[in-house]
Amino acid sequence: xxxxxxxxxxxxxxxxxxxxxxxxxxxxxxxxxxxxxxxxxxxxxxxxxxxxxxxxxxxxxxxxxxxxxxxxxxxxxxxxxxxxxxxxxxxxxxxxxxxxxxxxxxxxxxxxxxxxxxxxxxxxxxxxxxxxxxxxxxxxxxxxxxxxxxxxxxxxxxxxxxxxxxxxxxxxxxxxxxxxxxxxxxxxxxxxxxxxxxxxxxxxxxxxxxxxxxxxxxxxxxxxxxxxxxxxxxxxxxxxxxxxxx
Ligand code: ATP
Numbered sequence: 374x375x376x377x378x379x380x381x382x383x384x385x386x387x388x389x390x391x392x393x394x395x396x397x398x399x400x401x402x403x404x405x406x407x408x409x410x411x412x413x414x415x416x417x418x419x420x421x422x423x424x425x426x427x428x429x430x431x432x433x434x435x436x437x438x439x440x441x442x443x444x445x446x447x448x449x450x451x452x453x454x455x456x457x458x459x460x461x462x463x464x465x466x467x468x469x470x471x472x473x474x475x476x477x478x479x480x481x482x483x484x485x486x487x488x489x490x491x492x493x494x495x496x497x498x499x500x501x502x503x504x505x506x507x508x509x510x511x512x513x514x515x516x517x518x519x520x521x522x523x524x525x526x527x528x529x530x531x532x533x534x535x536x537x538x539x540x541x542x543x544x545x546x547x548x549x550x551x552x553x554x555x556x557x558x559x560x561x562x563x564x565x566x567x568x569x570x571x572x573x574x575x576x577x578x579x580x581x582x583x584x585x586x587x588x589x590x591x592x593x594x595x596x597x598x599x600x601x602x603x604x605x606x607x608x609x610x611x612x613x614x615x616x617x618x619x
Contacts, residue, residue, distance in 0.1 A: 374399040374559055375420065375528055380429035380439075382412075382419050389415040391583040392429065397528065397561050402554040404562040404570040406604060407580035413563040414456055416580070417530045420561070421453040422446040434527065448476055450527035456536060456563075458517040462506025466497055466516055469505050473520030483523075490519045494549075511542035515549065522558075529553070531562045535569070547573060567604035571595075579604070 375397040382390040389412045397403045405413050418424040422443035431439040438446050460469050477483045491498035497519050514534050535543040551573045564570035571577050571591040579587040594600045
């Protein structure tokens with residue numbers, strides 16, 4: 374469904390992506406893992422058209438999208454849930470959702486979409502008249518995801534949805550993502566919460582300094598000493614340190 378080939382992106386003179394190639398097949402949940410500053414967000418921004426790649430190509434559903442405006446890309450079926458949610462705090466939950474459905478011209482269809490979101494997330498129905506800024510972090514994340522679903526995207530881009538949430542809420546968010554995936558939504562997920570993300574993903578790419586350094590299924594990546602060491606906290610040096618009580 375989505376294919377990046379040799380994507381290079383810059384911020385001024387800073388090169389953030391060095392020839393990134395990756396694929397997201399229809400109906401799959403693919404995750405991009407990597408440390409702070411590795412370039413994960415830049416990949417998502419390149420797909421949604423917020424950052425224009427200098428080199429390489431991005432195809433979505435058979436259409437080349439790397440030179441298209443963000444609005445056109447959204448209309449093709451890609452919704453982006455940005456890092457730190459970015460809900461409109463002064464608007465109600467309902468108003469935020471209507472904003473998410475900005476491309477839905479027919480009122481009746483907008484109503485149907487709202488009902489679908491409320492059926493999926495009961496908490497959104499409960500809080501529909503509450504100002505978004507007064508929701509908890511986890512609820513704001515649910516709202517950001519719900520807002521993106523208002524356009525019934527073919528592909529959902531999720532940027533660090535568990536960031537800054539308490540452990541219980543992290544579990545809830547991962548359960549939500551898993552449910553979305555099981556209901557057929559194709560997802561590209563960026564996460565630093567490597568263990569949890571890999572457990573629910575069909576496939577993972579590990580990014581370091583703007584380059585894909587490894588890729589594979591959870592089982593394949595778990596077998597890589599470097600992944601265990603750097604991201605799963607269970608490599609041989611960590612085991613040795615535990616043995617020596619440090
Ligand atoms: P994080 O987990 O911290 O969000 P990330 O893996 O998503 O990290 P990016 O945000 O994509 O990484 O950043 C990749 C590189 O580009 C970093 O070196 C970052 O400092 C740089 N960068 C990101 N945004 C900008 C910007 N607006 N202007 C200049 N440099 C930027």
